[in-house]
Amino acid sequence: xxxxVPTLFFIVGxxxxxxxxxxxxxxxxxxxxxxNKLTAYECGEEPxxxxxxxxNSRFYIIALVFLLFEAELLFLFPWAVAAFRSQAAASTxxxxxxxxEIFLFIFILAVGLGYVWRKGYFNWGKMNYSQTLIQNSPxxxxxxxxxxxxx
Amino acid sequence: MRxxxxxxxxxxxxxxxxxxxxxxxxxxxxxxxxxxxxxxQTALDKHHRQWSLWAVGVGLSGILAxxxxxxxxxxxxxxxxxxxxxxxVWQFHLLLVSGTLLTILLGQIFPPKPFGDDSKPEYxxxxxxxxxxxxxxVRAQNLLMLFMALETVSICSYGLxxxxxxxxxxxAGVKYILFGIFSSALMLYGISxxxxxxxxxxxxxxxSNLLPVWGARLVFLLILSGLLFKTSAVPxxxxxxxxxxxxxxxxxxxxxxxxxxxxxAAVMTLLTPAASQLQVxxxxxxxxxxxxxxxxxxxxxxxxxxxxxxxMAYSAIAQAGxxxxxxxxxxxxxxxxxxxxxxxxxxxxxxxxxxxxxxxQSQEIGAFAGVxxxxxxxxxxxxxxxxxxxxxxxxxxxxxxxxxxSALWQQWQQLQSTWLILLFVSGLAxxxxxxxxxxxxxYQMFFREGQLLRQLTILQRLWLIALSIAIIALLVLNxxx
Amino acid sequence: xxxxLTPLHYxxxxxxxxxxxxxxxxxxxxxxxxxMGLELMLNAANINxxxxxxxxxxxxxxxxxxxxxxxxxxxxxxxxxxxxxQVYRRFGTVSLDKISAMKG
Numbered sequence: 014x015x016x017x018v019p020t021l022f023f024i025v026g027x028x029x030x031x032x033x034x035x036x037x038x039x040x041x042x043x044x045x046x047x048x049n050k051l052t053a054y055e056c057g058e059e060p061x062x063x064x065x066x067x068x069n070s071r072f073y074i075i076a077l078v079f080l081l082f083e084a085e086l087l088f089l090f091p092w093a094v095a096a097f098r099s100q101a102a103a104s105t106x107x108x109x110x111x112x113x114e115i116f117l118f119i120f121i122l123a124v125g126l127g128y129v130w131r132k133g134y135f136n137w138g139k140m141n142y143s144q145t146l147i148q149n150s151p152x153x154x155x156x157x158x159x160x161x162x163x164x
Numbered sequence: 165m166r167x168x169x170x171x172x173x174x175x176x177x178x179x180x181x182x183x184x185x186x187x188x189x190x191x192x193x194x195x196x197x198x199x200x201x202x203x204x205q206t207a208l209d210k211h212h213r214q215w216s217l218w219a220v221g222v223g224l225s226g227i228l229a230x231x232x233x234x235x236x237x238x239x240x241x242x243x244x245x246x247x248x249x250x251x252x253v254w255q256f257h258l259l260l261v262s263g264t265l266l267t268i269l270l271g272q273i274f275p276p277k278p279f280g281d282d283s284k285p286e287y288x289x290x291x292x293x294x295x296x297x298x299x300x301x302v303r304a305q306n307l308l309m310l311f312m313a314l315e316t317v318s319i320c321s322y323g324l325x326x327x328x329x330x331x332x333x334x335x336a337g338v339k340y341i342l343f344g345i346f347s348s349a350l351m352l353y354g355i356s357x358x359x360x361x362x363x364x365x366x367x368x369x370x371x372s373n374l375l376p377v378w379g380a381r382l383v384f385l386l387i388l389s390g391l392l393f394k395t396s397a398v399p400x401x402x403x404x405x406x407x408x409x410x411x412x413x414x415x416x417x418x419x420x421x422x423x424x425x426x427x428x429a430a431v432m433t434l435l436t437p438a439a440s441q442l443q444v445x446x447x448x449x450x451x452x453x454x455x456x457x458x459x460x461x462x463x464x465x466x467x468x469x470x471x472x473x474x475x476m477a478y479s480a481i482a483q484a485g486x487x488x489x490x491x492x493x494x495x496x497x498x499x500x501x502x503x504x505x506x507x508x509x510x511x512x513x514x515x516x517x518x519x520x521x522x523x524x525q526s527q528e529i530g531a532f533a534g535v536x537x538x539x540x541x542x543x544x545x546x547x548x549x550x551x552x553x554x555x556x557x558x559x560x561x562x563x564x565x566x567x568x569x570s571a572l573w574q575q576w577q578q579l580q581s582t583w584l585i586l587l588f589v590s591g592l593a594x595x596x597x598x599x600x601x602x603x604x605x606x607y608q609m610f611f612r613e614g615q616l617l618r619q620l621t622i623l624q625r626l627w628l629i630a631l632s633i634a635i636i637a638l639l640v641l642n643x644x645x
Numbered sequence: 646x647x648x649x650l651t652p653l654h655y656x657x658x659x660x661x662x663x664x665x666x667x668x669x670x671x672x673x674x675x676x677x678x679x680x681m682g683l684e685l686m687l688n689a690a691n692i693n694x695x696x697x698x699x700x701x702x703x704x705x706x707x708x709x710x711x712x713x714x715x716x717x718x719x720x721x722x723x724x725x726x727x728x729x730x731q732v733y734r735r736f737g738t739v740s741l742d743k744i745s746a747m748k749g
Contacts (some may be wrong), residue, residue: 218678326728331735335732349666365706
């Protein structure tokens with residue numbers, strides 16, 4: 014029973030948090046809906062349809078990197094709970110040690126992140142099919158050129 | 165959730181942190197080197213990538229020199245009984261760091277062709293990561309530590325295969341990672357059973373034994389499987405030929421020796437609690453049967469190989485059988501000596517193979533035709549390497565095999581197990597049969613005709629001569645105890 | 646009812662999952678399928694590791710082990726999926742039967 018109250022608190026708290034965020038958005042944003050904007054957000058994919066559809070393989074690499082960094086966060090949680098609660102934490106040497114240790118851990122993760130960034134795996138690589146897309150497009154070519162000039 | 169708060173009640177924390185950290189300095193140094201290498205690749209552009217070669221060369225040489233300068237005198241278990249420091253661990257560390265350094269040198273002196281310049285720094289990072297895992301593996305006193313170390317080696321190794329290109333490499337990489345995860349899953353299940361039976365993950369002290377004998381055997385075999393995979397012993401040897409054929413040559417040389425040393429040290433550690441808790445004889449007979457199978461399968465499969473890389477891979481399996489024999493004999497000094505000799509022999513052989521591969525663009529044994537006549541240095545070096553791998557007298561391979569068999573004989577006199585005699589006999593038989601396939605390449609080199617396009621560079625000549633001399637010198641250096 | 650749940654229940658569950666994972670690993674010919682089987686095997690070990698904990702024993706090493714395994718499994722499957730991607734690019738398939746550039 015003693016777990017019921019915190020669980021309830023979490024459920025109510027998350028509902029309140031979400032309502033506040035949506036309320037703030039509603040107050041701040043302009044309201045100009047169109048068909049595309051009204052669909053559910055699926056990171057650029059069609060939200061409704063067969064689940065067996067093909068995804069762009071460039072999602073794949075980002076997903077892999079995400080998976081790694083997300084899983085590493087596992088270690089921060091037990092650290093935060095345990096590091097300063099033990100009897101050993103009474104000693105300054107121990108407290109210094111665990112603090113340095115966790116910062117080293119995050120530093121190594123940051124080096125990994127910097128490496129992935131520098132290697133350009135987060136870039137949405139440019140593809141060469143844009144020319145054929147333009148040819149099949151109902152919009153005249155001059156519109157594209159004008160748009161490119163403006164940029 | 166609530167269990168997390170129990171962490172405070174457990175005395176997992178070391179008493180004297182600075183003292184323990186100091187004992188861990190080789191691992192810390194290698195870890196720092198790995199991170200520095202990654203930072204170099206992030207910070208510098210393509211044209212300054214040779215900095216990473218300098219960093220890894222200077223770093224590893226420094227660590228090797230510092231290790232050699234301060235041998236560990238006393239045996240102690242530290243970090244809450246997680247990690248061991250002992251003279252034996254120190255010897256293993258020397259071996260592992262030297263092996264990694266030799267791998268880097270081999271790649272530099274005999275540059276393999278599909279080594280993209282752009283990806284080289286990553287290669288050093290992964291190599292250092294694997295070394296870090298191996299250094300921890302030889303001194304792990306806790307199953308959690310052992311498993312983490314093993315996985316560090318594995319994950320880096322899976323990446324290392326991919327520094328060549330082509331269909332063969334991809335196929336080798338897939339087989340390697342799938343077999344690797346499979347064997348580590350088996351090991352993990354064994355560890356979880358061990359944890360359930362004893363309530364303890366420590367190998368240094370085992371509190372209770374709730375398992376029946378067959379259960380203990382099963383758990384032992386399951387835990388062993390992850391280590392046997394690294395040793396390329398039967399039944400976890402299947403990846404070896406494909407990976408050694410498909411991987412870049414220095415990586416193949418690395419895989420054939422260095423992870424074996426780490427895994428065998430861990431096997432020896434596993435046998436220590438077995439001695440007190442799990443009926444040592446039944447565990448040793450399990451190991452002995454595996455060693456016999458490894459010897460037979462490696463030797464028989466090597467006979468019909470026509471590709472030099474695959475021949476060396478099956479040779480590596482057969483040698484794994486011999487190395488396991490040292491574990492069965494429970495003779496750590498002999499094991500270390502055998503591993504040093506095997507390291508020198510294999511890197512000499514792989515040097516010759518690298519040169520012939522880049523000269524003839526082929527891995528076949530036929531590609532060795534006439535090489536020995538045209539450049540005697542290469543021919544003699546190959547002859548020395550192959551004679552050593554068989555165990556013929558002028559080389560240290562002879563002393564290594566002799567020490568191994570005498571250690572096994574002593575163990576048999578102590579335990580009187582039939583399996584040990586079987587192992588002894590199959591070891592002798594494997595040595596005799598191996599004469600046939602090891603001399604295939606030297607035969608081609610001296611008794612067949614062929615044209616050569618290039619000469620050896622000075623460094624390549626130095627590599628071959630130095631390692632050949634080392635192999636002869638190791639014969640004198642050993643102390644026949 | 647829930648009070649009678651003993652470690653034995655967990656051991657049987659984990660043994661079942663381990664066997665299912667092993668069967669999937671051995672019989673599937675698709676790399677992704679094999680990886681799913683391997684994940685099942687790893688998670689069977691996870692169940693075993695957390696099974697024996699209770700308020701009295703306070704032996705948390707098993708739980709800590711589980712955290713490490715989750716992280717390792719993530720790293721390994723990321724690497725394996727990247728390799729599967731590479732395989733698809735080279736061979737045009739992820740079926741293990743059709744990947745053979747080397748003999749024997």
